[in-house]
Amino acid sequence: MKRNSRLSAVLHALMHMAERDRPMTSDELAHCLDTNAVVVRRTMAGLRDAGIVASGRGHGGGWQFARPLDDISLFDIYNALGEPILFQIGPATEMPGCAVERSVNAVIGEALKDAEAMLMARFRQKTLADLAADFHLAVLAKAARPDTG
Amino acid sequence: MKRNSRLSAVLHALMHMAERDRPMTSDELAHCLDTNAVVVRRTMAGLRDAGIVASGRGHGGGWQFARPLDDISLFDIYNALGEPILFQIGPATEMPGCAVERSVNAVIGEALKDAEAMLMARFRQKTLADLAADFHLAVLAKAARPDTG
DNA sequence: TAATTCGTAACATATATTGTTACATGAAAA
């Protein structure tokens, strides 16, 4: 299947927004993400509903943050996107009648659950401010050794 | 999209095989898994190539283990299946030209990588013998309190 | 020789993600 890239895409968009002090239109963001303005609106809709960003119409409109960057975690964003399915692998049946299958699903399910919990803990700790700082550090590091880039 | 259920399915099949001392045909396994014999063969092919199971043709043929159950880990099986894509979420582009996107992908990618490592470590520790023991314990526990099942 | 069983290619079906078009709604500028 195609992988769900909304989390990466929306973070990419938000980081571009963080680099600017004015609202960015869906068209501008679409160019950054190499996609379509409708896709941008569709993806950002969840963040708007969650109070992470705000959208404005008409002249001078577009997307901007509704909260400080250090008050927005990756977990907030993951949730605002509707908690997309994390794992591509999983059981064929949720409620199997076969006891053997139930036992197998329990073992696999617990392992996946723990891995997911670990990932979510990490998402909770990381804010957009951290992400922006990471980016600026990477840019500085690259400028210091332009030949290795 | 549909989730990949081959790992759960093949473990389900292997546990049924573990409960029997004769080879099981693809058709028998297909009935257990509520699917088709061709699907079973397709899935088991990787395990056969990895030396986990062996297949025999003709009368009395079918699938059986090629190694002791305590010498087969979930990791072995996951690998034999071709290491299916683990996460449904991921970056849109593998080699982005945009520095912002690269930075975002690095953060997400590292978190996913660590979660995957944790899961694989767990798969490495768990053998089919463990799985069979889990199942037998579950059956015993259920028999001890039939009213709560 | 006949029955059985795996091996595999080819095609069909179902579902999820992403892209695209079209049009309505709201807001600011002329």
Place this chain on the structure above:
DNA sequence: TTTTCATGTAACAATATATGTTACGAATTA
């Protein structure tokens, strides 16, 4: 007030992947 700009959203198309199904060949045993 009219025009322009921008979001909101429905509807449909394109693409990708997993799984199901049919068909037939190859190998093994009775």
